[in-house]
Amino acid sequence: MKAKIKIGKAGKHGDKVRSDCHVVLELTGSGGIKTKIQSKVSALYGQSIKNLILKMCDFFEIKNAKITLEDNGALPFTLAARFEAAYKQINPDDSKEFLLPMNKKNLNASSKDQLRRSRLYLPGNEPKFFPNAGLHKPDGIILDLEDSVAPSEKNAARFLVRNALRSVNFYDAERMVRINQLPLGLEDLRFVIPHNVNVILIPKCESSDTIKQVEEEINIIKAEKNLSDEIYLMPIIESALGIVKAYEIASSSDKICALTIGLEDYTADIGVERTNEGKESLFARSTIINAAKAAGIQAIDSVFSDVEDLEGLKISTLEAKALGFEGKGCIHPRQINVVHEAFKPTEKEIEKAKKIVLAFQEAEKKGLGVVSLGSKMIDAPVVKRAQRILSLVNNK
C-alpha cells in the first residue's frame, strides 16, 4: 500500500526573501490545530495572519495539524496561495478551492485588437513583483507559469497566479498568462480561466492541433463556470517547424489575437547564436509578420534580453516596428517606456493618418463608398491603420 503523504511544504524562506512566506503543514491524528508563526510583520498583521490560517483550516476541514509559517511580509493573496499549495500536496484530489474575493478593478474584458505594444513578463512564483507591475503602465502583464518557474515550483506557482489574478490590481494592463507546454499547460488552464484572464500565451506551438486542444479545454471550463468574456490566444512560435507552420497556426482559431516569436529557443533550434542585430532570425520574424497579417491578427516581437542596454532595445524595437511588428516583450519595467517611445508614430505618420481619417469621415458623411485623398484611392485597411496610429497618439 502506498504511504500517504502527511506533510506539505510551499513557498520560500531565507534572508533574501521579500513579500513571500514558507508554509509547512503537517496533518496530525490529534491535538487540534497548532500554529507556529514567525512573521516580520507580526506587530502589524499577526492577528490577521493567524485568522487567515484558521479560516483556511476550517475551509479545508483540517482538524488536527502542525503549521509552521515563516513570513517575510507576504501579502494575503500569497499567504493563501502558499497554504493551499502545501495542503494540496497532501490532498491533491480535493477539488475545493480557497478563493479570495475578486478585485473589482480586474473585471474588465479585453478586445481582440487591443493595443499590445508592450507586455511585461512576471515570473509566476515571485509574488513580490506583482502588486506594482501595472504601475509601470505596460499594455499587458504576463504571469508566467512556463520558463521562469522551476519544475519543482510549478504547482505552487499555479495557486499564486490564480490568487494574483483575483486579488492584485494590475491597473489597466491586459492580464495574460503563459501556460506550460502541453499537456501540462492544459492543467494550468483550470487555475486561470475562471479568474478573469484576458489572454493565454501558448508556448512552443508547432501545429494547429495545439491551439485546438487549448481552445477546447477553455470552452469546457467556460461552459462549466458559465463564463462569457472572451479569452484570446497568443501562440508563441519557437522552432523551425513552428515557423513553417506559422500561417496554419495563426489562422487556426478566431480567438487568436496575435502571433509572437520566442527567439532564444528558435535560434537554438536552428543552431545559431542569437545576436542583437538579429540577421539570423530575419526570415523567421518576417514569416511571423506575414502569417499574422495574412490571418488578420497582430504580429508581436520577442523580448530583448539585455535589460541594461536601453539603447540596443530602442534600436531593436524601431527595427521591429519597421518590419511590421506591433509590440515587443519586456522582461524589466524599465524597458516599457523605451518600447512605447519606439512604437510612437512619427510626426509624419500622424499628419498623414489625420488626413486619411478626415477624408474617411468626409466620405462617410457624404455617403460615398470610396474614400480618396487627392488623386489616390484609399482602401479600408489603410483607414484602419490610420485610425490605429491616431489611437496610439492618444495612448501615452
Add this chain to the structure above:
Amino acid sequence: MKLVKNNAGRFVPTEVNGQKQIPFKGIDKFKPTGSKAKPLIRTCIDYPKNGNKIVKDLKTALKKAGLKDGMTISTHHHLRNGDIVTNILFDTIKEMKVKNIRWFPSASFPVHEHLIKYLEDGTIHHIEGSMNGPLGKFTSEGKMKGVGVLRSHGGRYQAIQDGEVHIDIAVIAAPASDSFGNANGVQGKSACGGLGFALADSEYADKVIVVTDNLVPFPCVPWQIQGNNVDYVVQVDSLGDPSKIVSGTTEITKSPDRLLIAKYIAEFMEAAGIVKNGFSFQAGAGGISLAFIPFLKEKMKALGVKARFVRGGSTKYLVELLKEGLTDYILDGQTFDLEGVRSMRENTSHIMTSPFTSYNFHGKGNFASIVDAAILGATEVDINFNANVVTHSDGYLLHGIGGWQNCLYSKCTILAVPSFRDRIPVIVDEVTTLCGPGELIDVIITERGIAINPLRKDLIKAVKNSSLPIRSIKEIQKEVYEICGGAPQKPKVDKNKVVAIVKWVDGTVLDSVYRVI
C-alpha cells in the same frame, strides 16, 4: 510620569531627566526670550604660547578636562558608520570609572552598538541625539536609565544656545588638524567632508578635545573648526574604517518602483513651476531623494534652466550638476561619497554649511526656508500629512531626525515614499510617532500617486492640467490598506512608560516614544 496633551494632540511629559519641558504649542508659536547660553571667559595666557596643545592620549585629555560623573559629553557623526572614536572614548570613560554620562551625539550609527554595555552598566545614563538601529531597539525596550531626547540638527543647535544642554566636554574627531586644534574634514585618509555638526560644540562646550589621525603642521587649512576654541589635541592611529566613513561611490537605486517615484518628483517640480532659472532644491543621499536628481537634471537641460544653489547631503550627482554648470553652488551640510569630499576640498563653489547657517531656530533666519523644494523621506505619513521618521510602525525607534524637521520649512516640502514596504503600510491613518506636523508638509509622492496638501491651493492649481497621477491622500491610504489586508494593528506599547521624547525645532516637545511590550 505626568503627561499632558500638546497642541498637536499628542501626550508628552512635562519633565524629563529632571529637566522641565514645554509641550509643543504649534508651528512658530513658541518664542523664548532672554539671553543665549554663554561660554566661560577664556584667556590666551592659559594656553601654550607656541600653540602646541597636544596631549599624550585621550585619557590624559579627559583627565585634564576634569571629566567626572554626570557630565555631558558630545560627539559628532561625520565619521558615520566608520566611527571608532566614540567607542574608544567610552571605553576610556569606563576605564576611568566615571558614571552617568549624558551622551550628546549629533547622530548615532549601528557601529555604536558597542555602547550598549555602557548603557547597561551605568557609564552612560541616557542619549540625547539619535537612537539608531541597535541603540533604538535597546531604548524602545525600556532598558535605558534615563529618557532619550531626539532632536533635529537645528534643534541640537537651539538646545545648546538655549542652555538646555550644556556640554561639559566636546570630543571632535578630525580627519586633519594641527597642534593648535585648527581642524577640517576634507584631508587625510579619514576625510569625511565638512565638520559643521561640531561647530556649536566647539563654541559652547567648557572643554574641547580634537582627536585626529592626521596631524599636519600649523596652519591646518581650511579651519572648519577653529583652534582658538580647542583645549587639547590628541593624536591617534586611526579614526575608523574609511570605507564606512564615506562610500566610494554612491549608486542610484535600480528598483523600478523607486525610480518611478523619482521620475514623478522631477515631473511634479516641473509642472509646479519650481524648475526655473535661479531655483534651489535640497537632495538627500539615499534611495529616492538621490534618485530624482538625474531625472531633474534632464529636465533642467531640456528647459535650459540653471539652479542658483543646491543643498546636500552631497554626492557625485550634485557634484556633476556643479561641474556641468547646472548650479552655481552646493551648500553642503554633509558629504556622503569620495567625489563629494574631493569637490568640497577643491571647488570653492562647494561650500560647507553648519546647522547654524542651515537650520538654527535662534539665528536671524536660516537657509532652510529659502530653499524652493526639499525632497525628503519618512517611515510613515498619515492622512493629515503628518509624518514620522524616528520609529517604525511596530513602535521601535530606528532612525534619528537629522535635518529632516528643519527642511520642512522649505517652500515646497516633498515627502517621497513608497506607499507600502513589503506588507508594511507607509501611508497610514495615523502616524505612530509625530515628527513633522502636516501643515508643513506639502506633497506626498508615492508610486501609487501624488497627494497635495489641501492647504497648498497654489500647488493644486499649478499642476491641475498636468498628466500627473494626482490623488487624495485618503484614497492612496485606502488602497494601501486593501493591498496589505486591512488596517494594521497598533503597536503594543506601555503608555505609562515614555522611553524618549521628540523635540520640535523650537525646543518644545512634539511627541513621546513609548516602551514596546
